Amino acid sequence: MLTHSDIRTAYEDACRQEIEAFKPGNVHVFAEGHDMTVGQFLTSANVSSEPLTDPKLSLGTRIFEAVRATRNAVGTNTNLGIILLCAPLMLAAETNTGDLRSNLDEALRAMDLEDTAAVFEAIVLASPGGLGSSSQHDVREKPTVHLLEAMREASARDSIARQYVTSYQDIFERGLPALEAATARGESAMWPTVFAYMEFLSTFPDSHVLRKHGAEIAEEVRQEAAIVRATIGRNGDREDRIRILAAFDGRLKQRGINPGTSADLTVACLLVHNLRLRLA
Template sequence: MGLPRQKLAAAYQSACRAEIEALKPGNVHVFADGHRMSAQQFLDSAQASSRPLTDTALPVGRRILEAVQATRETVGVNTNLGILLLSAPLVAAAEADGDLRENLGKVLRAMTMDDAGAVFAAIVLASPGGLGSAETHDVREAPAVPLLEAMREASQRDMIARQYVTDFADVFGTGLDAYEAAVARGETDMWPVVAAYMAFLTAFPDSHVARKHGIAIADAVRQQASAVKTRLDQTAGEEARISQLLAFDAELKARHINPGTSADLTVACLLVHSLRSELACG
């Protein structure tokens, strides 16, 4: 057997809490709210969504839909669609014995047309910022293909869809590598989380920014983040590092730029780290 429901829920909530407690420029965190959302709403969303997300009686797609519904009922806004899309397959994978990523691949490839319909409904209900129509596999229409095929079509423009067709390659690679490297060099508290977030933000144009503002601005933010990360890596004192991050945070929020996909990927990275640790102990 894999992990019991109680441990799955605890790992999920812990990942969400650690992400919101880290200073992630442009995103919502305990240092500064933003985008008409508060850090407390994200914490409340994690609590509300954990029950359906870890319900072993539900297929993965239905878990995502019911978790979005629970979030809506609790906070009234979309705080966690991307988090749920990434977390649900990981949680399901951790319910079985064996290697987490190998199990994840099995979960993703087993998703059905019913899963696609539930996920499409969840996306429409959440109404994520910048959601437009698509020429193929529009979420406002009934799915014509299984979920993995729909995700494959979207994977060139959406980093979360890309995870579905690569067995979460960027989560297990870019994010987890940065997180574990930070831990290995002695970083503590929020700093390994910041390292994972900045790794995502500097490696790819953020999908959420691209949807709302266009790919040119998303890539400009990526380049700006790279410059901030370089300065951050050269700064020793915690107060000075926090000051640099807060300045970048304020600038992005003044421009209404929210790298939400990078934050969602960060939660997934933290969840993988936690699930692997629990599985190793079990």
């Protein structure tokens, strides 16, 4: 059975592993950007981990309090997507029966309208880039449906919402296999994380890019990511890989393009991996 300390450490480690990996277009230790720093992300992980593992709080309240702690600490939205994805996983990990994915479904279904309202408040507080109004289930209004219904309505345009209504399909069936395959072929250090990130970025248009820049640019980024992923997959030389990633990173940041959702999915993937290692 995992303790709250185990789960908290698994989450903080996942956030650190993600920020230490070269993720083109995103903030990482090789190059910051988008008016955000590595330190802000590490601080965000630290301050959000406590409410996310507070056994006295419901799932929705954990999400709201984690967002509020982050906002108070760094003054900007560094981790809304991370919190939305990781909070249900962390709650699911507290259950000592069944497997993580089945426990995840139970945790999500157990949420009520108060949880939904707390999640809506968290999203508004974080003010994510590109957030607009919605004709259905607008987060600025009092919710009238379960969170899963609201996420279902948004799932076609938002990859994080899609995880809620597909039992985290992209995490368990895309990101994790990419990370584990990289590890199995001898990749080490940051490289399994890089390949998980590139799997997300090259498979479907990044939601954050889609909201801020539109479908054409989001698809353009996805296609370029597919080429970069294939290139570094064929070339095992570290310096060549870094050069290729740095060039892609520079092109994206010069245009103000931040594939933040792909990075959020990567953290969730790493969290599941870390939790499984602790359960083994």
